[in-house]
Amino acid sequence: MVLDVNHQAPREPKYYQVKRHLLQLIDTLAPGSLVPTERVLTVELETSRTTVRQALSELVGEGRLVRRQGSGTYVAEPKIAWPLHMTSFTEQAAAAGYSASTQLLDAVRERASEDIASRLGIKTGASVYCIERLRLVDDTPMAVETSYLSAARFAGLIGHVRKTSSLYRVLADVYGTAPVSAEETIETAVASPREADLLNTDTGAPMLVLGRHSFDDAGEPIEWVHSWYRGDRYVFVAKLSAGH
């Protein structure tokens, strides 16, 4: 296969011209400023509202603009840096100067899908606890976190979780176990209506999904978690040193 890197650049779509025009405009405005309405832009840039909306949508997805139905479109606040590989959510937030809290959305027992079962080292259809929590920072929803744990291994977990906010504390105090290693994954996704509602954003908005697969000292899987963050609001940060 021959690589075709030097071929002609594709012609620029019209909505991209609109986008560049808006980017220039955004640079001159302070966060919170109102940008022209869709209909005004349609006339000014001599295009259709659909095209203007495509440009606006991308900028919203990138966290540069915020749309408020019935009100207007505004220049967004800069993204919030969020440390990766945190010991404890609450702890790390406090260190960064935020007040963090957690809200239990749902805690149910269900049958493991093939995917969940293989991750937890149990049989498909075995009982698992599914714990869904909303992470808040300064009372603003930050992430939707869903944890899966084996029901056989952590019998009665739901009752404990309802009383104590920290899952890791329950695991340590009640079940005498703690994760010593983990494999984390980071990928992009698109918000479903449910996540969009909980995180106060739009269906289809770009998300950052952080997955964590935790193991105990014996190498046995403890939990499988995935956390959905608004991609337009957060940027993950990790500090690395020497060794690698």
Place this chain on the structure above:
Amino acid sequence: MVLDVNHQAPREPKYYQVKRHLLQLIDTLAPGSLVPTERVLTVELETSRTTVRQALSELVGEGRLVRRQGSGTYVAEPKIAWPLHMTSFTEQAAAAGYSASTQLLDAVRERASEDIASRLGIKTGASVYCIERLRLVDDTPMAVETSYLSAARFAGLIGHVRKTSSLYRVLADVYGTAPVSAEETIETAVASPREADLLNTDTGAPMLVLGRHSFDDAGEPIEWVHSWYRGDRYVFVAKLSAGH
């Protein structure tokens, strides 16, 4: 502020019904299979082509479908796991069983923007080298990587980079320096026409952007890099242990 988590769920948009219908269909098909055309779906699901395209676009963005103009829409291959925090790009790829290569796209000397200057610890407008490279895995474009380094500190760098593929080797062998710590950031973005062209995807496609800010043993900044990966093709993976 009172949290309003239990209010009614928003009514499901029609395009999301289309999307769920397609997801069900995708689950029954093998990667590479053809899905019905946009016009067929429009009739079958009794909607407009615009609405069908919105659903298809999200699925393409999530890496579940691939569109080929003039041909059709196909079920996509699963995402590729890519290790984070790699020592050397080539090395790490080899370890994962891939053959990696790098193609130099551009290497120029330019004036530092305010942002770049502050990252490199130099004055705005000072000379910097901007080195743009395309990372390939098994001859498939994987990421567009742009590095910025101080031209004063690494005089003549471009000449060396044209001869040697590894930037870090040049830094070590010629300039006797190496990064010992770094701060990495991960965020979502949207592909510009240029990146879309280089990575063989579409303008506006969701991307994962990895930033790395490297420092030497004296704590002086060495380089600032950002790498753009196709969000629909890659998932970053990191292994963590105990103390982390």
Place this chain on the structure above:
DNA sequence: CCTCTGAAATGGACTAGACAACTCTGATAG
């Protein structure tokens, strides 16, 4: 048998407009 050509089918980009849902403001009634 091979090559070329052109029609058909596909996705890509865009338009013009309708109606719904929501926000804000100013006029009005109490």
Place this chain on the structure above:
DNA sequence: CTATCAGAGTTGTCTAGTCCATTTCAGAGG
């Protein structure tokens, strides 16, 4: 003065279509 409400203006969703760029493939011609 305050509270309410109607209406104007905004974004959200959807429709029905046009035209373009690319791919595919069957058939004509060599």
